[in-house]
Amino acid sequence: MKPISLTVILSLILLIDYSTCLNILGIFPYQGKSHFFVFRVYLRELARRGHDVTVISHFPESDAPKNYHDVSLAGSAEPIEGDVPIVNSYITLLGVSLFLTTSGIDNCQIMLANKQVQSLIREKPKFDVIVVEQFNSDCALGIAYKLQAPVVGIMSHVMMPWHYERLGVPYNPSYVPFHFLGGGTKPTLYERVERTVFDFYFRNLYNYYTQRNNQNTLAKYFDDVPPLEDLARDIKFLLLYHNFIYTGSRLFPSNVIEVGGFHVVEAKPLQGDLKKFVDEAEHGIVYISFGSVVKPSTMPAEKVRAVLNVMKQLPQRFIWKWDDKTLMMDKNKLYTSDWLPQVDILAHPKTLAFMSHAGNGGTTEAIHYGVPVIAMPVVGDQPSNAAAIEESGLGIQLQVKDLTEDNLLKAFKTVLDPKFLHRVKKVSEAWHDRPMSPIDTAVYWTEFAARHSNFTFRTAAADVPFYQYIMLDVMAVLILLFSVIAVLFRTVLKICTKSSNKNPKEVRTSKKKAKRA
Template structure:
């Protein structure tokens, strides 16, 4: 190749790369570490692919790429880790709902009060697309509105109750799993009633408290923020962290994209004592972890003893993410640590089962590596995830209230069965079989929103009033028509009956007159 042609080609490649490079803002005001673990991989990949990425979050990077910039909220609120109680009840659900509402208000206020955030809004740099976490607050949409850029929402879990209507997604408690409750796609009558009540409660709490308070917080700084629900309907795409092989098919519009799995990295070889423990496990190992939100050491002592009884009855060794040193079990049988390389353990060929709280991150990692799960949900989206685990064939579920040595032993025996293990491998293969990788899918639609920002991708169902969405007006018209028909027929029958009586009465009168004559 001639030098001049080579230079021209390289220049073209550089200019093409420059032309494709986007200026992206990520807004992640929620202080939950388990959420940001997922988003971090995506944000770093955006930077790796040449985009200029600015991130508002509580979790600044320690070694950011040159084109990755943090606006740190760290230290303003304590990051959430190991806070959830190890119990499941209506009281726990009520406490969780109040916590989410309070956190939505607090994180909004903290973000808006940040000097760097205010400077960013004042300077209004041009962003090609803004990515916001779609969770318990829409406050970030107000900031995005001030910066006048298309918005992509991203989630680390399934839909919250108040997300369905804004995207025109049908919610029917008869077959759509509910974020906080049991029952999956086959709820009982009791569970359908339960879902209907709890769904109404969460939507009202979000509308009348969270959104209104966030709106007032934004109004302290800006006087031109439209209603947050209206801004939510303007979101170009929602990247949702689920996949139909695990959660089942859903009726999503075209701008809701399933992207589960992009945070799962390749498993690395185990090291040190953990490697030795696993290598010497003649019958394989069972991994126990309840994630970063639930501390296993808060499990009631009687439940812990039930788990230990099961360990003594199975030939497998156990690895347990345990935060203190109170477990008195033979070290040849049980390995504990406050932190464990979860992906590396799940990716190890000797890992045969996973006792989990059914958090979305761990569940995604389990299906990625084809490890059967015994799901024991505690709070949040875990009950819905646990139901999906069982329905998909990835594992079985066991409620905390039902945790006994006998029930847990039966659950482990079921998932350790070779036929069950083979089925899980088939589920995992189907999960991996996609036209694009999860990361490529997430990046593609983010870039698409920036390239085609003048288009609106939402379904018309999102703009239809609720009474029309459920065809209430049509039903009332049909009921009115039927009622009118019944009234008219009744009136006609009554008139006919009256006419016959008159004729009959007239006939009798005429006969009497003729006889007298």
């Protein structure tokens, strides 16, 4: 082949690649570090593939590529990290509901007041697709409406109560797990009642308080933004951080795409003292972490003693993410730090078990590397995740209130059993066995939404009025029909009965009268 021909071909390839690059806006107004940690991998991958990516968030990049642009909200709200005490109760759950409500309103106000955000909306650059976090606020959908671009929703957790109806996803408390509660897919009667009550509470609190306040905040800046719930129904796709191997099979419409696992990056070798501690662990390692939101030092003293006593009875070494220096134990047995390379630890072949709060990020990393989990849920989606951990075979649950020395020792002996570990490895194999990787899936459907922006992909169930969805009108017609038939039948029966009850004399008299006539 002549050099000139090769040059022409390479130039055409570059032009084709350039022509397919998209201008993408990501809107992430929530200041939760654990959430953005997941999204960051996806956003950087979009940029790596040549797309021009602009991101509104509280977490600007320090080493962003040239085609990754931050609209920073940093400093306007305190990042959510290490604030939640290890207490699981209805009071905690009510506190979560109030936090979601107030933070959703605050996030909207902070974002719309930002000068860079205002400038972006005013200048109206052409975006091919806008990616919006679906969590505690739909305010970002108002910005997407003003910029007139198709929207892709994205989550780092299971679905919130207010997302089912808008997407046409059936929610039945008899078999569908509830974001904030345990019970999994086989809840007891008490748990079904509990789910029904809290589902009603959370949905109405969001719709009538958070949503209305966000609508009013948008109205201060724009006078033409439609109802946010209508905009939410127009989302092209929802990239949901699920995978049925872990969360179980659900009834999702075609525009809800499972992409669980895309945030797990390639593990790196351990370094320094941590590497030495792990390498010298003759019987392996157990890793303990309660994530970036739950504060481990708030664990009651008797619970801490129970954990430390169990450590002494097991041959394994332990690594515990602990936020202060009060935890005292033999340094040959326990390694503590307020920051640890979690992926690198879970990926290490000597890591045999993971005691966790059942956060979605850590659980995803555990199933990715085939590490058994003892799930001790505290708040948020953790109870739902813990139930999925147990049902999938990835691990077992241990509630905070049940954390005693005997119960914990029994739990560790269960997950450290070679047969249990073998089962978890099989679960991990199934998790990885997909036609397309989770990051490729997330990117593909984002690009698909941009390429086919004129189409609506939502299921018809999302547009059906509630009374039709639960078939109230059909039931009313059937009840009316059966009532009419019953009345007619009763009337005929009454006439027949009355006729048969006449005595023979009356019958003969009536026949004679008929003949004379």
